Amino acid sequence: MRDDVFPRPGVSRRRFGAMLVGGVAAAAVTPAIRPAGAASEDVRIAxxxxxxxxxxxxxPARLYWPSPGAPAGPVPLIVFSHGLGQSRTGYSYLGRHWAANGYASLHVQHVGSDGTVWAGNPFEVLDRVNLAADEREAIARAADMSFALDRILGRDSTFAAFIDPARIVAAGHSYGANTTLIVGGARVVREGKTIDRRDMRFKAGIVISAPPFYGERDLHAVLAAVTMPTFHVTATADVIALPGRRSPVQDRLDVYEAVGTSRKALAVFQGGSHSIFTDRALTGGVTLNPQVKQATAEGALAFLDLTFRGDPSPLASWSETWRPLLAVAPTAYPVTGSGRHPSRRDRPRS
Structure with a gap:
């Protein structure tokens, strides 16, 4: 279809190790979570x-757009980058929830690291994974994000006039979280030259289950230049296990700590898994899975209320609501001035 159709305190290794041990018992108890007030997910998809x-x-991309009559003015836009082996159709629960609450959500497919990784000769899957994880593909993914933003905001785009350029967000899961950090300013040095794909149009980042930057010894040097506000999400059982690659939960925390901005927050769910944040329905447990999905979708918007409105109360309320599921609850970073933009709470509903 054409586009004209329709600051958290530091978390030490010792402290997190204690959280993991304590989490085994806590995760065995189903928390009494009241259903969050989800808006109707009557959204348009292109x-x-x-x-x-x-x-x-x-x-390729899939756009989730608020239903007619929901926004009273230009809407914020989230550009989402999928994990290794996924596609534009994945993470639909995020796109639907965000669009139902007044955000447009553009899910970009990265053809060099999408579902084709798992297709073909099973004996060659390691080669395909290595090729997809190559730094050239990592840079190409960042270029995909910027290109998609060029197109959705371009003069020939039907949607451009209805998007607020001051509220554009990069988001992603796993490999897509790395992509989010790259467009947010992450840098690596190769042969004496700095590779920098920062796109200043992105004003905030949603970083879900970020892997390490494999092969980089100084994570702080890579991530120090990330200055946009970032919301980091992981789980105590968020272990990445791919052919030739394994990453423990601590890597997610190290990424959070190394990001240069002080305008960041960290949420760690009790239990879960790395793939609980995908559209898979059972991973992490039949009860926990939908709760973590709902909480992740809501938490991202609560953080963006802090970022774009200077309002810490939605994030505080979110932390209290989902506290039974959280090993680490996010706290709001200090805000100065109002910096207020209209939010989904200011918009009349049809």
Whole structure:
């Protein structure tokens, strides 16, 4: 379809180790969570099949758009990057929830690291994973995000006039979390040259289950230049296990600590898994899975209320509501001035 159709205190290794041990008992008890006040998920969806001619690369995307009458003015936009082996159709629970609450959500598919990784000869899957995880693909993914933003905001886009350029957010899970950090300013040095794909149009980042930057010894040097506000989400059983790659939960915390901005918050769910944040329905447990999904979708918007409105109360309320599921509850970073933009709470509902 064409696009004209429709600051948390530091978490030490010792402290987190204690959380993991304590979490085994806590996770065995189903928390009494009251259903959060979810808006009706009556949203519009459009599949966009773009091609970046300059790179001879397809950039498919799926756009979730608020239902007619929901926004009273230009809407904020979240550009979402999927994990290794996923596609534009994944993470639909995030796109639907965000659009139902007044945000447009553009899910970009990265053709060099999408579902084709798992297709073909099973004996060659390690080669395909290595190719997909190569730094050239990592940089190409960041370029996909910027290209998609170019297209959705371009003069030929039907949507451009209805998007607020001051409230554009990068988001992603796993490999997509790395992509989010790259467009947010993460830097690596190769042969004496700094590779920098920072896109200043992104004003905040949602970082879900971020892997380490494999091969980089100084994570602080890589992430020190990330200055946009970031909301980090993980779980105590969030272990990455891929052919040739394994990453413990501590890597998620190390990424959080190394990000240069003080305008950041960390949420750690008790139990869970790395893939609980995908559309898979059973991973992490039949009870915990939908709760973590709902909490993640809501928590991101509560953090963005802090970022764009300077209002810490939604994040505080979210932390209290979901506290039975949390090993670490996020706290709001200090805000100065009002910096207020209209939010989903200011918009009349149809």
């Amino acid at each position: 599949d966009l099949d773009w091609v970046d001619a300059g790179r001879d690369r397809r950039v």
